[in-house]
Amino acid sequence: VRLDSCFDADLSRRRAFLYFFCLLNVLCLLNPVNTCEQTQPSVAYAITHARIFTLAGWTIDDGTLIIRDGKIAAVGAQVPVPQGAQVIDAKGLQVYPGLFDAITQMGLREIGAVSATVDSTETGNYNPDVVAATAVSPSSEHIPVTRAAGITEVLAVPASGGLDSSGSVGVIGGQASAIHLAGWTIDEMLLKKSAAMVVNWPEIETQGFDSSTFSRKEKPFSEAKQEYDKQVDELADWIERARHYAQVLEKSAPAEFDRDVKLEALASVVRGELPLLIFADRAREIRNAVEFCEKQKLKMILAGGAEAYKVKDLLRSKGVSVILKPVQTLPLDEDDPYDRLLSEPAELAAAHVKFAFASFDNSFSRRLGQNAANAVAYGLPYEEALKAVTLYPAQMFGLADQVGTIESGKIANVIVTNGDPLELTTEVRYLFIRGQRTSTNNRQQVLYEKYSKRPKAAN
Amino acid sequence: VKISFTYFLRSQRRRIVCLTYLLGICYLPCAVAANPPDAPRVILIQNATILTVSHGTIEHGSILIKDGKIAEVGSSVKAPKDAQIIDAAGQFVIPGIIDCHSHIAVDGSVNEGSVSVSSMANIAEVLNPDDPDIYRDLAGGVTSANVLHGSANAIGGQTVVIKLRWGQPASRLPFEGALPGIKFALGENPKRSNFRIQSQPQRYPATRMGVEETIRAAFTEARDYKKAWDEHNKRVAAGQKNLIPPRHDLRLEPLVEVLEGKRYVHSHCYREDEILMLLRVAKEFGFKVRTFQHVLEGYKVADEIAAAGAGASTFSDWWAYKVEAYDAIPYNAALMTRHGVVVSINSDDSEEATHLNQEAAKSMKFGGLSHEEALKLVTLNPAMQLGIDKRVGTIDVGKDADLTIYNHDPLSAYAVVQKTLIDGRVYFDRQHDIAERADREKEKKALIDKQKKAAEKKAEEKKPEARKPDATVTIGQKPAEKKSQEKKPEEKKPEEKPKPPSGAVTQDSKVTTLQLSVSGGAL
Numbered sequence: 017v018r019l020d021s022c023f024d025a026d027l028s029r030r031r032a033f034l035y036f037f038c039l040l041n042v043l044c045l046l047n048p049v050n051t052c053e054q055t056q057p058s059v060a061y062a063i064t065h066a067r068i069f070t071l072a073g074w075t076i077d078d079g080t081l082i083i084r085d086g087k088i089a090a091v092g093a094q095v096p097v098p099q100g101a102q103v104i105d106a107k108g109l110q111v112y113p114g115l116f117d118a119i120t121q122m123g124l125r126e127i128g129a130v131s132a133t134v135d136s137t138e139t140g141n142y143n144p145d146v147v148a149a150t151a152v153s154p155s156s157e158h159i160p161v162t163r164a165a166g167i168t169e170v171l172a173v174p175a176s177g178g179l180d181s182s183g184s185v186g187v188i189g190g191q192a193s194a195i196h197l198a199g200w201t202i203d204e205m206l207l208k209k210s211a212a213m214v215v216n217w218p219e220i221e222t223q224g225f226d227s228s229t230f231s232r233k234e235k236p237f238s239e240a241k242q243e244y245d246k247q248v249d250e251l252a253d254w255i256e257r258a259r260h261y262a263q264v265l266e267k268s269a270p271a272e273f274d275r276d277v278k279l280e281a282l283a284s285v286v287r288g289e290l291p292l293l294i295f296a297d298r299a300r301e302i303r304n305a306v307e308f309c310e311k312q313k314l315k316m317i318l319a320g321g322a323e324a325y326k327v328k329d330l331l332r333s334k335g336v337s338v339i340l341k342p343v344q345t346l347p348l349d350e351d352d353p354y355d356r357l358l359s360e361p362a363e364l365a366a367a368h369v370k371f372a373f374a375s376f377d378n379s380f381s382r383r384l385g386q387n388a389a390n391a392v393a394y395g396l397p398y399e400e401a402l403k404a405v406t407l408y409p410a411q412m413f414g415l416a417d418q419v420g421t422i423e424s425g426k427i428a429n430v431i432v433t434n435g436d437p438l439e440l441t442t443e444v445r446y447l448f449i450r451g452q453r454t455s456t457n458n459r460q461q462v463l464y465e466k467y468s469k470r471p472k473a474a475n
Numbered sequence: 476v477k478i479s480f481t482y483f484l485r486s487q488r489r490r491i492v493c494l495t496y497l498l499g500i501c502y503l504p505c506a507v508a509a510n511p512p513d514a515p516r517v518i519l520i521q522n523a524t525i526l527t528v529s530h531g532t533i534e535h536g537s538i539l540i541k542d543g544k545i546a547e548v549g550s551s552v553k554a555p556k557d558a559q560i561i562d563a564a565g566q567f568v569i570p571g572i573i574d575c576h577s578h579i580a581v582d583g584s585v586n587e588g589s590v591s592v593s594s595m596a597n598i599a600e601v602l603n604p605d606d607p608d609i610y611r612d613l614a615g616g617v618t619s620a621n622v623l624h625g626s627a628n629a630i631g632g633q634t635v636v637i638k639l640r641w642g643q644p645a646s647r648l649p650f651e652g653a654l655p656g657i658k659f660a661l662g663e664n665p666k667r668s669n670f671r672i673q674s675q676p677q678r679y680p681a682t683r684m685g686v687e688e689t690i691r692a693a694f695t696e697a698r699d700y701k702k703a704w705d706e707h708n709k710r711v712a713a714g715q716k717n718l719i720p721p722r723h724d725l726r727l728e729p730l731v732e733v734l735e736g737k738r739y740v741h742s743h744c745y746r747e748d749e750i751l752m753l754l755r756v757a758k759e760f761g762f763k764v765r766t767f768q769h770v771l772e773g774y775k776v777a778d779e780i781a782a783a784g785a786g787a788s789t790f791s792d793w794w795a796y797k798v799e800a801y802d803a804i805p806y807n808a809a810l811m812t813r814h815g816v817v818v819s820i821n822s823d824d825s826e827e828a829t830h831l832n833q834e835a836a837k838s839m840k841f842g843g844l845s846h847e848e849a850l851k852l853v854t855l856n857p858a859m860q861l862g863i864d865k866r867v868g869t870i871d872v873g874k875d876a877d878l879t880i881y882n883h884d885p886l887s888a889y890a891v892v893q894k895t896l897i898d899g900r901v902y903f904d905r906q907h908d909i910a911e912r913a914d915r916e917k918e919k920k921a922l923i924d925k926q927k928k929a930a931e932k933k934a935e936e937k938k939p940e941a942r943k944p945d946a947t948v949t950i951g952q953k954p955a956e957k958k959s960q961e962k963k964p965e966e967k968k969p970e971e972k973p974k975p976p977s978g979a980v981t982q983d984s985k986v987t988t989l990q991l992s993v994s995g996g997a998l
Binding site for chain 2: 353
């Protein structure tokens with residue numbers, strides 16, 4: 017129970033911020049110190065004498081990486097340094113693809129408690145047409161703080177659900193956008209504007225919270241089940257209508273029918289182009305979601321997945337990938353083993369279920385590596401952990417040809433570290449996003465330096 | 476956001492818990508350590524890397540434990556004949572982790588949110604030894620915790636330091652001899668910036684000005700109250716008879732203890748200005764602030780905190796969840812340490828508490844603390860802040876054998892707790908926990924099956940009975956139960972309800988479940 021930080025961490029708590037909003041308009045107090053440089057104009061870089069973990073099947077002990085025009089131009093042990101390239105001698109350092117946080121609220125939420133700074137959650141239950149990229153603030157202070165931890169790209173994920181007292185969470189949250197963590201404008205930051213359609217799978221909730229009275233409210237199972245079925249039916253109805261709409265869209269000229277922006281947004285989903293990113297934790301809901309998507313012929317990525325281990329065979333056989341909530345989460349049930357979530361990644365890997373790690377947050381995004389390392393401590397092979405924060409999320413969103421490994425031709429999102437990027441004490445020495453040298457300086461470092469210089473207080 | 480948020484999370488948790496109810500296993504997990512582990516009188520931990528925190532690192536060292544205390548520490552400790560040996564080859568031993576800000580083991584809500592001064596409420600009176608978070612935190616290496624109320628009140632309730640003696644009754648949780656504390660809270664939470672309870676009027680205070688005055692007013696009363704009692708006691712001592720004593724005031728008495736230095740003040744705070752405010756008020760009334768909690772802007776006024784002799788207990792890297800947490804920096808612990816403040820890293824959260832070792836490690840990266848300084852943030856320093864450093868916090872002869880054993884350097888994200896000892900007893904053992912899982916699964920399954928069978932049986936018995944009561948006689952052989960049911964027709968009432976679909980959660984199923992667990996001897 018995080019008492020003093022109320023609006024935080026993972027999506028299991030993501031509903032919290034729906035309930036507690038103040039109407040403080042105190043932005044003037046925020047006093048932004050985002051003096052941190054964005055990217056610099058592109059030149060060619062040569063990172064030499066580095067140990068390069070390409071994650072593409074081989075590691076180069078003493079290699080050179082050439083970055084030019086935003087891309088990885090060459091990588092290898094015997095690569096010549098092009099003329100005019102800025103040379104970075106990385107002797108003793110290590111090179112990795114930048115980390116990919118597969119679910120965040122980056123840029124959509126600045127200060128959890130201040131609704132004026134929160135754009136992550138639209139009101140209403142079905143908002144397939146809203147797009148995260150629209151509201152991502154390129155000057156969010158979270159962005160430089162996060163990339164200092166070696167995270168170069170994230171998925172910004174919207175949610176739905178009003179701020180009404182019922183505290184209900186909407187079903188279709190909108191379109192998640194994959195973004196680079198650098199750029200002067202959102203256009204520069206965009207990796208993929210529409211990378212997934214967010215669905216918050218309904219839950220059978222017998223116990224809820226009524227924020228108008230600050231009390232628990234219970235309802236009988238049969239009633240909760242009825243509501244659940246109704247929501248699932250509604251979702252099916254949306255998909256059905258979108259399918260018809262998509263058919264009309266294909267066959268008719270726009271002038272011949274009434275356009276519907278919401279159904280139009282779902283067209284790529286029913287065509288099987290855009291995956292659904294379905295949030296569900298309990299085995300029962302996961303199973304239902306998988307069956308639903310199979311029946312409707314939709315692509316699905318599971319998000320959350322606290323009980324994915326219970327349905328691992330189903331997930332593997334249906335080829336459903338999972339974006340796991342942080343392993344730093346207590347077990348769902350009192351009688352679960354204390355390390356239930358910590359050991360889940362190892363169990364899924366052994367069952368050949370593909371998964372990625374994610375923070376499900378913005379201010380905790382920098383714990384991405386820590387979570388992956390914790391999973392290794394509980395049995396996950398190290399390389400799988402590394403891929404689960406780089407290559408695998410890229411694959412899930414159809415971005416593996418662009419990011420996730422160090423191979424020539426890919427976008428140069430690259431980190432140079434003094435050690436294992438998942439370990440707590442490792443520092444990111446150099447950071448490249450879209451092939452541009454990017455600063456690791458950030459609001460917190462600025463404050464640190466400022467107050468480090470405060471003269472001794474006269475007491 | 477105290478009240479609301481805790482309540483909300485708890486309700487979420489209950490929702491989850493209720494699912495386990497229907498499986499009939501709701502309180503089983505706690506049975507893991509329902510009985511305190513047997514403690515041999517003499518234990519020798521050997522071949523370990525011992526991070527003493529007080530006098531460096533001992534490679535291939537041993538720790539001899541006698542009657543719950545550390546009897547010897549060194550590289551050449553001989554094993555007494557009767558000693559139980561814990562071979563810790565390749566492992567690391569540290570003093571048990573101390574969490575200076577915890578809300579575990581509390582029965583019900585941690586906030587008495589109705590009033591701005593709730594000093595009469597005492598968390599020690601609602602300790603719940605069955606809270607599974609005790610075991611989870613123990614499995615994260617925590618051996619002692621400062622259990623506090625939430626931050627709904629400028630002056631909150633009385634706090635208690637506990638040892639995580641999982642399986643022992645509530646009376647055995649408190650850390651013997653540790654001074655009690657009181658929770659204060661400054662800033663957004665006591666002034667309720669981030670939420671309103673719609674059914675309640677706005678509560679005073681609503682500003683940081685009001686927070687200060689709330690505290691000042693309470694201590695003004697407490698000072699007068701103390702004076703009245705002092706005078707009364709003086710008269711009693713002088714032999715005067717037939718005196719009428721002042722009326723006892725349960726709200727002011729803990730504040731008098733603060734004035735007398737018998738109770739520590741642990742104050743939730745964020746901004747630099749409110750930190751200095753409390754120091755001024757404390758000076759005015761002549762008490763000390765023992766620790767500032769959270770104190771995310773402590774780095775801005777580190778000199779002032781150090782000069783006042785106050786401790787600071789902060790987070791590793793939480794930030795931006797509200798305005799007063801926007802200037803939080805992960806360098807906070809290191810910067811304050813460098814200015815001479817005794818700093819600890821706390822959890823405020825039962826999950827965060829399971830990896831405080833990792834949170835402490837971040838201060839090596841952010842601010843450059845040494846390995847030992849970082850380790851102190853979760854061992855010796857919180858012990859000092861809670862006034863229990865004579866008993867715990869380092870690995871030294873004479874101290875309590877509260878120890879945590881890791882498989883790697885504890886200041887790494889790859890370290891896993893192997894064993895946690897309190898008073899020389901192994902309260903958590905990872906291998907043991909893992910080994911028990913199959914049996915627990917089996918037991919759980921047996922209980923579920925039993926419940927299912929019972930439910931089916933009941934359903935079958937009811938059918939003929941409802942239609943043709945006499946039919947039961949021909950089935951025969953069901954003497955006692957049947958009779959009692961027939962005698963008390965009112966008992967049938969709940970059974971007449973339609974059988975809920977499997978997986979149903981109703982009041983009734985909870986009751987059956989609990990009865991089943993008890994009758995099944997699961998506990």
